[in-house]
Every structure is written in structure tokens, then in C-alpha cells.
Amino acid sequence: MTLMTEPRLDDPDLLFETLVDAHLDLDTEASRKLDACIVLLLANHIGCVETVRQAVRMARSIVVARKP
């Protein structure tokens, strides 16, 4: 499955709010674990490791390029 990057979300503002609010009461360690749980749940939902690997590569290319 090729990673889809065209706009697809039905409610982008709600998504952003949900992700950010979920961390409000958490310290750094718990936050990290929460993100990890979310990634793992979604990865299983996608069900295709290659697609997740494409997302990891794409995300890294953005984060590593921006690093000061």
C-alpha cells in the first residue's frame, strides 16, 4: 500500500486538538509512551509495515532536514 499524502481528513481541526489535548496532563516520559501507543495502534490498523516505513522515511526527511 502506497502512503497517501493528499488531504483526506474529515475534520482536521478536531484531529489536531485531540492529539494535543491528550498530552496536557502528562510529563515527558508519559507523553512519549502515549505517542508510541498511538503509533502502534494506528500501525496495526494500517496493517502494512511497508506503508509505515514510508511514513517513517518521509517524517525523518522532514525532521532531519529542519534540524538546526
Add this chain to the structure above:
Amino acid sequence: MQSTYTSPRYAYRPTSDAGARHPVIVVGGGMVGLTVALDLAQRGHRVVVLDDDDTVSVGSRAICFAKRTLEIYGRLGLGAKALAKGVTWNVGKVFFQDRKVYEFNLLPDPGHEYPAFVNLQQYYIEQWLVEACGDTGKVDIRWRNRVVGVANDPDSVAIEVETPDGRHTLHVDWLLACDGARSFVRDSLGLPFVGKVFRDRFLIADVVMKADFPAERWFWFDPPFHRGGSVLLHRQADDVYRIDFQLGWDADPEAEKDPARVTARVREMLGPDKPFELEWVSVYTFRCRRLERFRHGRTLFLGDSAHQVSPFGARGGNGGAQDADNLAWKLAAILDGEAPETLIDSYDAERIPAADENILNSTRSTDFITPKNAAAKAYRDAVLDLAEHHAFARPLVNSGRLSRPATLHGSPLNTADADLWEGGVPPGAPAIDAPLRGGWLLRELRHDFSLLLFGDISDFPEVALAGPRIVWVPLDAVEAMRRYAATRGCVVLIRPDQHVAARWRHFDVTAIRTARDRVLGHADIAA
């Protein structure tokens, strides 16, 4: 400390053949060296084994012997002993903090002679190997003979041997370097042994106790009695339990070995009232690395001298036993003039991918057990938390991917399927056991080429011409039929190491002969 086992002391005998030339010399009478020596001897060949020590493996090392290794030892006549003395287990449990998150059964399918694993101290296996080597009358084990020099010439290897009576030289056609992770032979040939070191330390504490732990593998991440680290518990023979504590990189190995300190750790785990005795204590760091190639002219590397893994997954000794299993029949066929010397190259072609698989698996396990940074730890703990509630996360839990037999994918000795097969045992895979005639299929294979013929004699008119020994599988041997995905008239050619070489849905003498020639490395004939 050791109270349940007394190491035998084997006598040193002065050398009487200085300067002689031998067909095969094994350097290192450890688990792997003794296994390959016994295999060659049972195939009729004389072998000299040189060991720098005068006893078997000292202290606590390998304990988990996998099904495939047990099958190999079964072929060599030690299987029943291992089953009787060892602790059979199939179930593993994983705990996170104070709760169980996951349980696995490695052999849910009955109808195999050997279980997924038997736990047995390495010294028992080695002692029985020494005795079995003696029984063949063909293995000359020379204790307190240390190899101190190697000249690896193209048509013969010369080795310098140091004994209590001084030094002498021996010449050999094939040198099998089984001298362990710190291999002298490897270093003296200047061969790089590269890989990675894990920045962690583990305490191995063997304790003797009468306990009611079931015969299972228990693994804890971050338990209340050892916060921040992992702990592994295995039961072994003689009421000995192996407890493995993760200590972290900054631990002081000497201080950690202090018996009072170890006793306190164990008491914390077992509770204050549980009586136990310390049997053995050691502290390890683990590595994963291998030689680039295992064959160097007439010198071949087997076991830890060729590749080293972390113990999570029990892939060290089990990998080494498969090296011996793979090499012995090839060397025997060359010495017997049945195969060209180039057959030896298939040892590299088959065992290097197997070593890589072991290294990959044990590296991944170690990375799960010892997270490298905060992100890795977050993912690890997330997996463990999810696993308690969600089945999808359980396969992600990695407390050790336990040793599996190597399937020799892409080996030049395989004959690819020409017929249509759904499942079964493909070329390169080890033959699978099944009940047969009140006994076991693998037992009937022994250590020659064999042909499994599914059906009865009337289905195979030209059977007398086939060559290899025939093992009939009647149609009412339903497990065997199912495991090999066979129907009436099917044929499976099995190599001397009990791996499948080729299979057909119909009997064809020419195809069988061609496939057998291919296994023996007559590639020009097989092409």
C-alpha cells in the same frame, strides 16, 4: 559453589605421532567440536580433537536446547538421554511490572518425538558427547593440547600444538576451528570478527532449590523485585534454576558477583522464606558478530569461532550444532570420494545466511530488552502495556525469539519445485517429524540420503532404481501426509543432514538422480 555436578577430568596422554598428517583435526573439544567429531566418526571417519583443557564446559552456559538440536542429537544417539535428564518446556510467559502480559506455546502441535525445548546444562551434553566419541573408536581426543600456531597452506594446514611435554607439529587436510568466541585460529589467520557490543551487563545466578515453578520460561520486564531491569527464569536439571538479572552498563561486574549481594537479589525475587543455594554466578556483556566467511581454504570455522550472538533466543549453541550437522556429511562425502571438494563451499552458502538470521533475531531481542534511548524505551513499554489488553501487540513483545531451525533458502544444493505444492516442507527446510509405524519419521531417516515415498510399493514401479534408502509412508500415516502436504505417489528426497533437497508429486528416477547429484555438488551434471 557447584554442588550438583562434578566435572570429569580427562587424562592427558603424550603425543606419539608428532609430524603426522591427518585427514581431519578439530581444534576445540567444546559442544560444537565434539558434535562434528562424533558425526564424522559415525560416518566412518577418524578424527583428532585437540582441546587446551582437560574437562567439559565449566560453569553455567547453554541451557536451552531447541527441537532441531535435539533431533540432531537424536540422530547421533543422545536424544533419549537429553529428554530423560533435561527439563522439557514449550510455554513461555512474559510479565511487565506486576502482571502477566503475554504467554506463548512454541509447540502446540503434538506428534513430534522432541519438544520445542529441553533445558539441560551444557556440561552434560559435552560429557555424553565425549563418551559417545569414545564408543565409536574413531575419535582421538587429546586433552591439554593447545593449538599455538597455524599455517593455512593451500593443500594442507600445519598446526603447532603445545602440550605438557612441549611442542610438536601436525599436518591436516581439513582443519575444523571450533575453538570458541576467542578463537586462536581465527586470530592467527588475521580474520576480522566484527559486529556490535551491547552496552549492558547481565548477572547469571544459578540456584539450587526445591521450588514449584512450572517448567516454563518466565521473563519479567521491570518487576517489583528488580526495578528498571529485566529478569529471566529457567528451570534446569538437578533442581537448578537459572536466573538472569539485567544490571545495566554501569554495574560493577566484580561487586555484582559477591555472593552476599547475589543472595540478596535472589531473596528479593523469591521471598524471604524460600531456601536456596547458590550454584554458579557470573556477569556477562553480550555481542553479536561473525566472520565474513566460514571457509578459508582448508580451514573451516564452526560455532562461536564463526559467529557469536547474545543468549536471548538460545541461538549460540543451537546454531553451532546446526553448523556441525551441515558440515559433517559434506566432509564425509568428500573424504569418501563421492563429492568434489567444491561441495564445501555450500557450507558458507548455507550457514552464513543462517548465522545472519540468528544475529538479526538476537540483536532485535537485545534491543527490545535493553532500549537504547528514551524513545526506544517508550515504544518498548507501550508494547508491553498494550499487550496486556490487545492481542495485536503481543507478537511485538520480544523477550527472545527462540531458536528455529534454519531453512536453507536459495541453497545451490536445492532443487526447486517443478510441481505445484500447497504448504508442506519445501526444499531447504529441515524434514518435519511425525508419528510413523509406532515410532518416528525422523528416526527412520538416520544419516544417509533417504527417499520418503508416500503410498505403497505398487505406486512406485521403478523404485529399485532410485538409489537412496527408501522410507515408506503409508497413506494411513495421516500426520506425516498432512505435514508434507503429500498425496499418494509423492516423493521427497532428504539429505544426509535431514533437510529436504527436492520433492515431486510423481516418481521419476532421472529427476531423483539429478537432484541427488546436485546435493553432492556435481553441479555440472545437475545443470
